Amino acid sequence: MLVLGIDPGTAICGYGLVEAASGSRLIPHEYGAITTSAKARMPDRLMKLYDELDALIKKHQPSAMGVEQLFFNRNVTTAIPVGQARGIVLLAAAKNGLEVVERTPLQVKQSVTGYGKATKEQVIYMVTKLLRLPAPPKPDDVADALAIAICTLHCIDSIRWRNQLE
Secondary structure, eight states: OEEEEEEOOSSEEEEEEEEEOSTTOEEEEEEEEEEOOTTSOHHHHHHHHHHHHHHHHHHHOOSEEEEEOOOOSSOHHHHHHHHHHHHHHHHHHHHTTOEEEEEOHHHHHHHHHSOTTOOHHHHHHHHHHHTTOSSOOSSHHHHHHHHHHHHHHHHHHHHHHHHHHO
8 A cells, every 4th residue: 555645835735655574564655755945925826836746646546545634733823824725725636536544753763663742853753763764764854755655554454444334
């Protein structure tokens, strides 16, 4: 199963495509970031984000998409653009018929490191090791997107099983 993990943002939107192979082996297919210029108008930034995500989905045809649930602690002003980017991400998923799995930052960290309050450095380290990457992914948004993809793969079977019981 191939999953697309997304760390939404209007300036940097991290993405990572990870496949669950036989056993517990995880294979990274493609990862990177969609970036937009701070000088561009917000509608143009959102359209670029949608167009590039749509092309990525059409190219790889993942089975599902994992997205981090919107979480903000103190800085409400960053929550608004992240919420807009998240809406575009969900739209791209819906337009392409992708199942969306949403997880909290705590759930993602727990899934990847075994500890829900892991540091960013610990998450990056584990993503690099689990995916056997030659170097830590840059920027951090890419590592977060890969962590979200890994978490999605870990939990998607249990979600489907639970839905069948309902």
